[in-house]
Amino acid sequence: MNKTDYKIGASNGAGAGAARGETVRAGTNCLVEQAVGRLYRSHYGKMVANILSRYPDLGLETAEDLVQDAFAVALTEWARDGIPNNPPGWIYVVIRNRAINRLKADKKMWVVADAGQADTRSVVAESLMGEALLSMEEVPLQEQVVDDEQLRLLFACAHPDLSPKVQVVITLKYVINLKVEAIARALGMTVDGIDKLLSRARKKIREEKIFLVEPHAAGLVHRLPIVHKIIYLIYNEGYKPASGDAVLHEELCGEALILNKALMDNGLGGRATAALHALMLFNAARFGARFGPRGELLDLEDQNRELWSKPLIMMGCDFLRRAGGLEVEGMSPVGGSTFKGGGVHGLGRGIPRDGAIRGGTAGAQPGAGADTDGVTTYHYEAAIAWVHCTAKSWLLTEWRLISRLYERLLEWGPNPFVQLSYAIALFYAGERTTALAILHQLLQTPAMNQYYLLNATLGKLYLLEGHPGRSREFFTRALGQTALVSEQEFIRRKMELIGD
Amino acid sequence: MEKFLLLIREDAEQRAKMTQEEFDRCIQIMGGWVESLAQTGNYISSEPLQHRGKVISKDNIVSDGPFIEAKEAISGYFLIYAENLEQAASIAQTCPLVLAGRLGMEVRPIILFGNE
Numbered sequence: 001m002n003k004t005d006y007k008i009g010a011s012n013g014a015g016a017g018a019a020r021g022e023t024v025r026a027g028t029n030c031l032v033e034q035a036v037g038r039l040y041r042s043h044y045g046k047m048v049a050n051i052l053s054r055y056p057d058l059g060l061e062t063a064e065d066l067v068q069d070a071f072a073v074a075l076t077e078w079a080r081d082g083i084p085n086n087p088p089g090w091i092y093v094v095i096r097n098r099a100i101n102r103l104k105a106d107k108k109m110w111v112v113a114d115a116g117q118a119d120t121r122s123v124v125a126e127s128l129m130g131e132a133l134l135s136m137e138e139v140p141l142q143e144q145v146v147d148d149e150q151l152r153l154l155f156a157c158a159h160p161d162l163s164p165k166v167q168v169v170i171t172l173k174y175v176i177n178l179k180v181e182a183i184a185r186a187l188g189m190t191v192d193g194i195d196k197l198l199s200r201a202r203k204k205i206r207e208e209k210i211f212l213v214e215p216h217a218a219g220l221v222h223r224l225p226i227v228h229k230i231i232y233l234i235y236n237e238g239y240k241p242a243s244g245d246a247v248l249h250e251e252l253c254g255e256a257l258i259l260n261k262a263l264m265d266n267g268l269g270g271r272a273t274a275a276l277h278a279l280m281l282f283n284a285a286r287f288g289a290r291f292g293p294r295g296e297l298l299d300l301e302d303q304n305r306e307l308w309s310k311p312l313i314m315m316g317c318d319f320l321r322r323a324g325g326l327e328v329e330g331m332s333p334v335g336g337s338t339f340k341g342g343g344v345h346g347l348g349r350g351i352p353r354d355g356a357i358r359g360g361t362a363g364a365q366p367g368a369g370a371d372t373d374g375v376t377t378y379h380y381e382a383a384i385a386w387v388h389c390t391a392k393s394w395l396l397t398e399w400r401l402i403s404r405l406y407e408r409l410l411e412w413g414p415n416p417f418v419q420l421s422y423a424i425a426l427f428y429a430g431e432r433t434t435a436l437a438i439l440h441q442l443l444q445t446p447a448m449n450q451y452y453l454l455n456a457t458l459g460k461l462y463l464l465e466g467h468p469g470r471s472r473e474f475f476t477r478a479l480g481q482t483a484l485v486s487e488q489e490f491i492r493r494k495m496e497l498i499g500d
Numbered sequence: 501m502e503k504f505l506l507l508i509r510e511d512a513e514q515r516a517k518m519t520q521e522e523f524d525r526c527i528q529i530m531g532g533w534v535e536s537l538a539q540t541g542n543y544i545s546s547e548p549l550q551h552r553g554k555v556i557s558k559d560n561i562v563s564d565g566p567f568i569e570a571k572e573a574i575s576g577y578f579l580i581y582a583e584n585l586e587q588a589a590s591i592a593q594t595c596p597l598v599l600a601g602r603l604g605m606e607v608r609p610i611i612l613f614g615n616e
Contacts, residue, residue, distance in 0.1 A: 161586035164540040165594045193599060200593070226583075229540060236539065377541075413581070414545065415538050446548055447534040450527050481528060 032078045035087060040071055043088050045174030046149045047095060049156075049211045055099050060206045062102065070094040150175055151262060155219075156210050158226035166201050167226065168233045169194060174211075176234075176255050186237055186252055220268065227263070228276050228378070231256045235280050239287075253284060275323035275378035281316035282385035285309040297490045301394040313389045320382050325375035380409045399429035416448050420457065427461055436461065452481035456491050468498050503544070504588040506578040507606040515551055515575055529596050537580060542591060544579035551575070572604065585609055 044067060052063045070091045084090040157171040172178045172186065180198070184191045205211055238252025260277050263269035289307035292298050320326070384405045391397035406422035409415075419442060427435035439458055442448045459475035462468075475495045482488060518526075527548070537543035555565040582588035585607065592598065592605040 160583040161590065163587055163590035163594050164542070165536065166590055196599065197594070233540065413541065415541075415543065417535065417538050445545075446527060447531060447543075447546055450524065450531050451535075 029079050032075065032083060035083050036071055036075050036078065039074075039087055039091065040179075041177045043091070044071075044177035045153050046147075047088075047092060048174065049149065049153055050092070051095050051099055053212055054096075055103060056209075056212060057103060058099055060202050060211070063099075066095050066098050066102070069098065148266075151266060151268065153211065154227060154230070154259060155223050158223040158230055159204075159208070159210055160223070160226065161208075162201065162204065164229060164233060166197055167230050168237070169197050170201050170205070171230050171234065173198065175259070176252075182248060186248055188240075224263075224268070224270065225272070228260075228272055231260050232276060232280070232378075234259075235283075239283055250287070253280070253287070256280060257284070271323045271325060271374045272376040272378055274319045275325075275376055275382050278316045278318075278320035278323060279378050279382035279385055281312050281319060282382060282389050285312035285316065285389060296493070297486050299490075300388060305393070308389065316382070316386065316389070320379075320386055323379055323382065325379055326383055377409060377412055380405050384409075395428070397428070399425050403429050403431075416442055416445060420448070420454055424457060424461075432461075432465065436465075450481050452478040452487060452491070455481060456494065459491075460494055463498055472498055501581040501583060502588075503610040503612065504580050504582050504585070505608045505610055506580060506588070506592050507574050507608065508548075508576040508578070509572045509604040509606060510575040510602070511571060512551075512573040513571075515573070526597065526602075533595055533597075536594075537578075537591070542580045542582060544581060546576065546578040548576035549574065575603070579610075 047067045047070075048060070048063050051066065052058060052060065055063075058066070073094055074087070074091050078084070078087075154171060154175045157167055157175060159167070162170070169183060169187070172183045173180075178186065180191055180194050183189075184194045187194070235253055235256035238249045238254075238256065240249070257277070257280055260269070260273060260280065263273050264277070285308050286300075286303065287309075289303040289305075290298055292302075384402055387398055387402050387405070403422060403425035406418060406425055409418050410422060419438060423435045423438040423442075426432075426438070436458075439454065439461070442454055443458070448454050455474045455478035459471045459473075459478060462474060463471035472495065475491055475498070479488060479491050479495075482491075530546070530548075534543055534546060553565065555563050557563070580588065580591060582591055588607045588609070592607050595603075595605065597603050598605060
């Protein structure tokens, strides 16, 4: 018995030793994988753009292939030889050498087809050889949180011919350097769907040389609203509590904040940039409080306000002040602050109310609009978020002020989702009949009829109005309108309040 | 931003065979798209059309239609804002039912009249 025991012990010991050895190797591999992963995240788009600007003949697809290949090579060679001193430089040299080889191969075929171009060929070959002799130290890739090349790419992605969705996808791909699977997870789309969008976008990038052209200064100003929109969309995708992968989503919010901050730090941003930053910070302050102890979704009303990050709210206030245009008096960092005159005095000063904003081509610039004073929708959204952030409780929120801010927001253009929020604010401000009338009007539109949040809102408000029957009716409808378990649970918890 | 009309084109036969549940599901999918359009500030309005109608010809003759011969019929519309025709088309391409090959869209810029 003892012998056997010993034997088992020995074999266990040997097994443990082998496992330790594997752990060490796995640890190195893991480090290399992490290093390559990090580098991919910080450099993928830059390397593609860099190699493409040096050798435009490669074409976008080949350039992307070469960069992908180089990262794969790094993964195996670094695991064997260790991580080099200048990792991005190492990878860049691999890409460049392969690019040169590829071009030389292409040139040969081309020269065979057209022997008359021999002179050109030798010049090209010479310059290519010269490039290949560049030492690693000369490779111009330094480490910065967001560098000029990334900002240039960000503005390139904000091409007005592309849909906002495509702009977001290519920004995630080439500026934030997410892989296709991560983009799919982030946007709640299939890998196939992202691939389809990307392949169409690549065609456009190729045809219009989007990554090669330096947008001139005037172009940068024109594209700034689009850049803001991209940043805000990425932030919102990260903020959505519905889908899984919490780490990825928090990263998206972080990336959006970093990019937006980089705009300001590089003198590219304006008042809208500051307003957007304030808005994102106010929302970020509530990031962790959106979930209960069991991971369940909590709406603003049920969140523990003690968990809201006061430093982030303070930073948000600072940026909202910098954004200007709202004439917010005595805006103290946390609580107790009011707008001058207890209302919206001076808010949105300069916004014509006579329809000049609604009509005309320069009119409603939804989502990224600015009036002549440079006040944007972000200013109003940030102001609303600020009122929520500084309110003592849900019921003690300045609902009348919030409803007026939503009114201003609606002047930018029709938006049924803003109308829904407006009606909720009106209800809590005491204008219950008007609020319910607006909600029923929304219910008649095909866009909102099947929207779970509208039906859930009606369920909630009818319960407060003392109509449990109608309440149950609307909650039941809402339940059938979302496929997301987290949202269904959210509705069920609300339904429990109805009782019998 | 300019205004665009997106005319939804759909296989008339398939549309006729659709059950109420299938139709509701489509409306829900389109609702999700509307939400993303509203979020990006591109949405103005949209409505689906009933599967019936009359056609009045140039010589003022009324007939039922246009579904009998037409393989594709207009089944709804969207009004959207977009930077230009290219972007409007790019937006139409992101419609989930277009991506699923269920419907097509015609994208038409709306003529705007200035007051100068």
